[in-house]
Structures are given as C-alpha cells and as structure tokens.
Amino acid sequence: MKALVTGGSGFIGGHVVDRLLAEGHSVRLFKRKATAPEQFHGKNIELYQGDLEDTQSVMKAMTGADIFFHIGEIKNITRSAAEKNVALVEQIVRTLADEGVRRFIFISSITVAGIPSSVPADEDTKAAVTLRDQYTTYKRRCEEILREHMHGCEYAVIRPAPVYGLGSRYLGKMVNAMEVLGPIGLPFIGDARNMAPLIHVKDLAAAICRAGSEPAASGQTFNITDGLSHTWFDFFHEIADALGKKLRIIPLPSLLLKLVGAPLDMFSGFLGFDLDPMHYIEYFSKNLMFSNKKAKTLLNWQPDYALFDGVREMVAYYRR
Numbered sequence: 001m002k003a004l005v006t007g008g009s010g011f012i013g014g015h016v017v018d019r020l021l022a023e024g025h026s027v028r029l030f031k032r033k034a035t036a037p038e039q040f041h042g043k044n045i046e047l048y049q050g051d052l053e054d055t056q057s058v059m060k061a062m063t064g065a066d067i068f069f070h071i072g073e074i075k076n077i078t079r080s081a082a083e084k085n086v087a088l089v090e091q092i093v094r095t096l097a098d099e100g101v102r103r104f105i106f107i108s109s110i111t112v113a114g115i116p117s118s119v120p121a122d123e124d125t126k127a128a129v130t131l132r133d134q135y136t137t138y139k140r141r142c143e144e145i146l147r148e149h150m151h152g153c154e155y156a157v158i159r160p161a162p163v164y165g166l167g168s169r170y171l172g173k174m175v176n177a178m179e180v181l182g183p184i185g186l187p188f189i190g191d192a193r194n195m196a197p198l199i200h201v202k203d204l205a206a207a208i209c210r211a212g213s214e215p216a217a218s219g220q221t222f223n224i225t226d227g228l229s230h231t232w233f234d235f236f237h238e239i240a241d242a243l244g245k246k247l248r249i250i251p252l253p254s255l256l257l258k259l260v261g262a263p264l265d266m267f268s269g270f271l272g273f274d275l276d277p278m279h280y281i282e283y284f285s286k287n288l289m290f291s292n293k294k295a296k297t298l299l300n301w302q303p304d305y306a307l308f309d310g311v312r313e314m315v316a317y318y319r320r
Contacts, residue, residue, distance in 0.1 A: 001025045003212065004065035004101075006052065007072025009037040011168040012107065012160070015205035016069060017045070023209065030061050030072070053084065055091045062099035067212045068092070069105045079274055082138040089142040090149075097152030103218070104155045105211050108143055110197060110223060110290060111136040112159055115282060119195070120289040123221050129282060134274035143221065154218040156211040158204075161225040161290065164235075165201030165310060166317045175239060175318040178247075182240040185250040188284075189257060192233040192249050195287040197225040200305035210299040217298055226303045227292040232284070238307055242315035257281045 003020050007013035008029045014037070020027050021043055028046045029036070036047055050057030052074050062068060070092065076082050089106070096104055114127030146155045164171060178186070207224045211217045233249065240247035295301050 001066050001213070002028065002064060003067045003069060004028045004030060004048075004061055005069045005071060006030045006058070007070075007107075009040075010072065012163060012201060012204060012208075013069075013071040014039060014167055015165075015201050016071060016208050019202075019205045019209045021045070028061065028065060030058070052088060055088055058088065058092065059095050059099070062092075062095065062101050065099070065101055067103045067105065068096065068101050069107075069208065069212060071107045071208075076135050076138065079134050082134040082274075085138050086141050086145070089145055093145055093149050093153075096150075101153055103212060104146070104150070104153055105208060106142060106146060106155065106157050107208065108139040108157050108159045108221075109136060110159045110161045110225070111283075112140045112143060113223060113290065115279075115286055115288070116290070119287055120291045121223075122291045123223055123294055129279055131276055131279050131283065132274060133276040133280070136276075137274065156217040156219070157221040158208055158211055159221065159223050160204050161197035161199045161223070163199055163201050163204055165305075165314055167201065171314065172318045175243070175315055178236065178239045179243050179245060182236075182243065182245040182247045185248045186236060187250045187252050188232065188236075189252050189254055189281060190285045191251050192236065193231050194285060195229055195289045196232045196235060197288050197290050198228075198230065198235060198307065199225050200303065200310040203303040203305050206304075207295055207299055207301050210301045214299050220294070220298060222295040222299065223290040223292065224295055225290045225292050226305065226307070228307065229289060230307050234307060235311070238311035239315060242312045243319075254281050254285050 003025050005013060005017055008017045009031055017027055028048050030048050030050055032051050034049045048061045050061055052072055074081050074084050111131050114131050115129035116125045117128040143157050204224055237247050
C-alpha cells in the first residue's frame with residue numbers, strides 16, 4: 001500500500017508513519033520543508049514538499065497514492081483558518097477519485113459528538129449539548145462533506161478522545177507543570193472526579209492504520225477511546241505519582257467560570273474566534289464516556305495501554 005500522510009511529523013502523525021512503516025507500507029510524507037524530521041532519518045520515506053494552504057500541491061501529492069491519511073491541518077487560530085481547512089477537504093473530496101486514491105482517512109475529534117445524552121455513548125448517541133467552537137465546527141463540517149459528497153472513493157472518520165503519550169510538546173509542558181503545581185494545587189473545574197475519555201497515542205495510531213486497511217471501515221465513523229472508566233483525577237494522579245509528587249486539586253466552581261466565560265465568548269466572536277467557553281466549562285465537568293465497541297469490531301483493533309502503564313511511559317519520556 002502506498003500511503004500519503006499529511007501531518008506526519010506531528011504528535012499523532014509521527015506514530016502513524018512509524019506504524020505504517022512497521023507494517024511494510026510505503027509512505028509519502030507531505031510537509032512544508034524539504035528535509036525529513038530527525039525521527040525519520042534512515043527510514044524509507046518519500047518526501048513531498050508542499051503546503052496545506054496551497055491546495056494544488058496537496059492535489060499533486062495524491063498521484064500514485066492508494067490511501068490518504070489526512071492528519072495535518074492549517075492551524076486554527078482564526079475562523080478564516082478553520083474555513084480554509086473545510087475548503088481544503090472539499091477540494092480533496094472532488095479530486096480523490098480522479099487521482100486513483102482508494103480510501104481517505106479523516107482525523108476528526110471526539111468533541112464532534114458533543115456532550116452525549118447518555119453514557120457510555122456510541123457513534124449514534126444524540127448529543128445533549130453540541131459544541132460550537134471553531135475547531136469542532138470545522139471537524140463536524142468536514143465529516144458532513146465526506147458523508148454527503150464522497151463519490152468514487154471510500155472513506156473512514158476517526159474521532160480521537162484526548163490523546164496522551166510520547167511526542168507532544170503540550171504534554172511535556174503539562175508534566176513540567178504537574179511537577180511544580182501538583183503538591184501546591186492544580187486548578188480544575190469541580191473536583192476532577194468526573195469520567196474522562198482518553199486514548200494513548202500508539203493505540204490511536206494503530207486504529208488509524210486499521211481504518212486504512214480494513215474493508216469494514218469503509219463509510220464508517222469511529223470514536224477512539226481506551227474504553228476505560230477513569231476520571232480526570234485518575235489521569236492527573238497517575239502523572240503526579242509517576243513524578244513522585246503529591247496531588248492536590250483546587251476545585252473551580254463552574255458558575256464562577258461561566259461568569260468569566262460569558263464576556264470571553266462575546267469578545268472572541270467579535271475578534272474572529274469561536275471558542276465556546278460556556279459549553280466547554282460544562283464539557284469538562286460532566287461524566288464523559290464513549291464506547292469503542294464499534295472500532296474493536298469493525299477495525300479488528302484492541303487498545304493495549306492501561307492508564308497506569310501509558311502515563312508512566314509518558315512521564316519517563318518527558319523527564320528525559
């Protein structure tokens with residue numbers, strides 16, 4: 001299989017590329033710079049220099065590819081950037097069949113499922129609250145484009161839960177912050193005892209690759225989580241414990257945060273951002289759990305990482 005990968009030098013994409021190579025696939029890496037990231041030196045990767053803002057370079061990169069893993073995106077700093085991401089997917093959908101691509105894998109987000117009306121939720125569970133931030137809106141719109149306008153090419157949608165593991169600069173900062181703030185007090189909405197959906201990056205990469213090869217994945221949307229009933233407190237506690245630190249949560253009342261969030265919501269819209277802070281305050285204070293049964297069944301996939309092992313591996317990596 002010849003795989004085209006956007007975002008392959010990023011946190012998630014890097015693990016997908018590693019997985020594809022380990023499974024013996026040929027990889028074409030779409031990136032802005034003409035040099036391979038250090039992590040891929042010496043590996044059999046074809047580099048294709050282009051820019052996601054240059055749609056023609058993306059279309060040309062498809063030539064000769066069997067599977068297209070669209071993991072990269074134009075950074076969603078403004079509403080106009082989100083609209084560019086949607087326009088890019090529209091153009092990709094119009095071009096895939098002509099270029100001979102057999103399957104398109106789109107990396108969406110679990111936030112598209114919103115706050116579900118019941119838990120554990122599956123891919124068909126109705127949302128009690130729909131999130132309207134610009135990132136989620138762009139992902140939702142792209143999912144709709146695939147369902148409504150894809151012709152002549154198969155597709156699958158992957159909705160990852162919050163991802164942890166090796167290789168994210170943001171998680172590295174979190175580990176550093178936990179080392180300092182854990183014993184002093186980590187601010188969080190409520191007591192952090194509500195259920196939180198999570199997925200280890202290596203388990204996510206495995207699911208993404210399976211979506212590219214499993215016949216049953218065609219036309220399907222998958223919520224990708226580890227399926228375990230852990231809480232935000234469990235996640236933070238495991239990090240603190242791996243660091244050898246105590247953990248103290250400073251509960252922030254959701255009502256107080258909403259008083260701050262209301263003007264933030266108003267002014268962010270005025271400045272060209274869609275943040276939806278009011279709903280996200282609710283999102284991080286609710287019990288959220290998403291079943292991974294569909295992914296296990298149709299992708300023939302099984303997550304390998306329990307929270308304890310995954311967090312310890314992560315902390316050891318960032319401490320180095």
